[in-house]
Amino acid sequence: MKLKSPIRLIIVVVTFLIVIWMCFNFFIALKTGEPFSFFGNGGNKDGDISSFVVAGVDEDGYRTDLILLCQVNNRDNKISVLQIPRDTRINNKRSDKKINSAYYSGFDVMSAEIEQVTGIRPDKYAIVGFDGFCDIVDALGGVKIDVPIRMKYDDPTQDLHIDLQPGVQKLNGEKAEMYMRFRKSNDGGGYPEGDVGRLAAHKQLYDAIAEKLMSPSGIIHAPSVFFAIKKNTETNFTGGEIVSLMKDALKIGKDNVGIYTLPGEGKYIGGVSYFVHYKTKTEELMKEHFVLD
DSSP states (O other): OOOOSTHHHHHHHHHHHHHTGGGHHHHHHHTTSSOOOOOOOOSOSSTTEEEEEEEEEOTTSSSEEEEEEEEEETTTTEEEEEEOOTTBBOOOSSSOOBGGGGGGGOHHHHHHHHHHHHSOOOOOEEEEEHHHHHHHHHHTTOEEEEEOSOEEEEETTTTEEEEEOSEEEEEOHHHHHHHHHOOBOTTSOBOTTTHHHHHHHHHHHHHHHHHHHHSHHHHHHHHHHHHHHHHTEEEOOOHHHHHHHHHHHHHHOGGGEEEEEOOEEEEEETTEEEEEEOHHHHHHHHHHHSOOO
16 A cells, blocks of 8 residues: 655554553654654544544455554543454445455445444544555564464455464464465354454454564664555654644553453354344443443
8 A cells, every 4th residue: 555645654653562551662762862652633622532443454455354443542542453354244235244344345434434434433544555565564674473273264256365374483474474364264164252362363463563572673673664554554643643643642551551452252143143242241341441432
């Protein structure tokens, strides 16, 4: 995805740092000691609360394999991130009832469906192509991951071939993309916990990238990572929104970041596999960790 203005270069860094939430303190030290990490505005009209979406799209650019609802709360000095499983079932007028297909109809539709599930309607987004994860991992020289299960899947129609053995290993960009995209094998086997297990695996990759970025070698790789993010992200953040919240976001710090997963379970409905969220538990989680619109 091509970015249309120089300010997007900064925005893209922000985007990925939100996803890998531990990283933004690294970038503070990267320059001259001045803050270098930003979070965009949006979602909530209260200037102390900013809600937005970070999503990873598949190769066709229409479906979101990764959906994160992020909220920067300067009032309570915390950052909250909700992982929304891609197969989450939505009540809508479209034939496809999964939330991951909403982006094809535009961000307004995607935002409305996120609100239906969470009670928060974000108006800002950052969309990261899966090529971005591949490029970023390669820019870092690879990352060490404990692959939780055997990952083997082939789909010639998508030119998708995944082949990873379980265990601790160093993944390059190509293998990291396999790791991110794996859902189940051709025989139907996969994560015992379904989408929840997949999200936990994704978080392990974010943490590994964060750890690598914050290591001494991360400084050496920082310029390459910077441009890898720039090349693969699309966003509607403006430069003014970034600057206005920069200092507030930096005050929060990485120790006050919480990552949560939408409560629910996998179910087959009409022969289709969905993730059905628990409404009451979701409401409780959102009230406890987020500020609702």
